[in-house]
Amino acid sequence: MGLLDDLEGEAQKRRADEEDSAARKAAREAAYRTTLEPALEAFHGYLGELVARLRELQPRIAMRYAVPGYGDVVGYVEHEYELRIERQASARTVVLTMPCAIASQECPAVQVEGATRVRALAALFQRHRLGAMLAPAKDGSGEVTSGTFKARGRITLAARFHADASTGQFRLDFNNFDDLSMATKLVPPDQVNEALYDEIGRYLMREPTELMREALPDDYRAQLRERVQRQEIRRRWEAQISDRQQAEVAMLKREYGITARFARLGGAMDKLRGLVSRKSP
Numbered sequence: 001m002g003l004l005d006d007l008e009g010e011a012q013k014r015r016a017d018e019e020d021s022a023a024r025k026a027a028r029e030a031a032y033r034t035t036l037e038p039a040l041e042a043f044h045g046y047l048g049e050l051v052a053r054l055r056e057l058q059p060r061i062a063m064r065y066a067v068p069g070y071g072d073v074v075g076y077v078e079h080e081y082e083l084r085i086e087r088q089a090s091a092r093t094v095v096l097t098m099p100c101a102i103a104s105q106e107c108p109a110v111q112v113e114g115a116t117r118v119r120a121l122a123a124l125f126q127r128h129r130l131g132a133m134l135a136p137a138k139d140g141s142g143e144v145t146s147g148t149f150k151a152r153g154r155i156t157l158a159a160r161f162h163a164d165a166s167t168g169q170f171r172l173d174f175n176n177f178d179d180l181s182m183a184t185k186l187v188p189p190d191q192v193n194e195a196l197y198d199e200i201g202r203y204l205m206r207e208p209t210e211l212m213r214e215a216l217p218d219d220y221r222a223q224l225r226e227r228v229q230r231q232e233i234r235r236r237w238e239a240q241i242s243d244r245q246q247a248e249v250a251m252l253k254r255e256y257g258i259t260a261r262f263a264r265l266g267g268a269m270d271k272l273r274g275l276v277s278r279k280s281p
Contacts, residue, residue: 028168032090035189036163036170040092043161044085046197047096050204051081061206063100063155065180069121071108073130073151075100091164096204097156100176102130104152113146114246121149128180129153145246155180159204172200174212183212
């Protein structure tokens with residue numbers, strides 16, 4: 001083949017790629033206009049009815065979060081919902097927020113020792129607004145080396161549902177539901193229906209549902225377990241090293257204090273011997 005043939009082949013391939021890209025874009029826009037946009041409007045209405053029922057019935061919805069280094073934070077949803085829909089030319093977003101009051105009496109009071117552990121847990125409490133450390137104890141340099149932690153306050157639960165013409169998919173974002181983080185799920189347009197609405201409603205009420213459970217391959221599950229085990233071993237070693245370093249620093253401080261006291265005592269004895277020798281005939 002000659003040079004012109006090569007260039008023509010490359011040009012044809014580029015045109016085909018552009019046509020495929022344009023076709024995919026048109027399909028996403030069509031899915032949004034025909035399926036997702038009306039689905040988001042209907043879903044907003046569904047959530048409005050759900051919120052009205054929850055406000056009326058006031059069911060007891062418990063939340064439980066496992067906090068590393070502390071334990072379980074227990075809270076209960078307060079039925080003070082805020083529901084809104086944001087409409088743009090090529091996008092729809094439905095947002096639902098609700099407060100969760102921490103049941104401090106059901107949460108443990110944990111005494112944490114060691115500056116490293118105290119800093120880590122204090123930062124986590126501050127990041128998630130779980131309350132401040134109680135009864136902090138400091139060393140001679142002013143660093144906090146121990147303290148008591150007990151969760152209190154409120155946690156905001158937020159659910160965001162979004163669809164737009166550029167992606168042509170239904171995106172679900174849940175913040176502070178299963179744990180103190182964000183969980184995301186993408187749903188194709190052909191699966192956005194009343195059955196999905198019901199699954200989302202059950203998830204919001206913390207009822208059993210498969211909504212956020214993904215089927216993972218066995219080899220990937222094994223990799224995740226191995227990674228968790230490695231991280232746990234690493235945390236244990238870091239904690240042991242930190243405790244050992246702090247114990248060594250405390251021992252050095254004690255030894256320095258004893259040495260200094262002996263040095264002062266030795267100096268006083270030398271002065272006393274000097275006075276005695278001057279008074280002797």
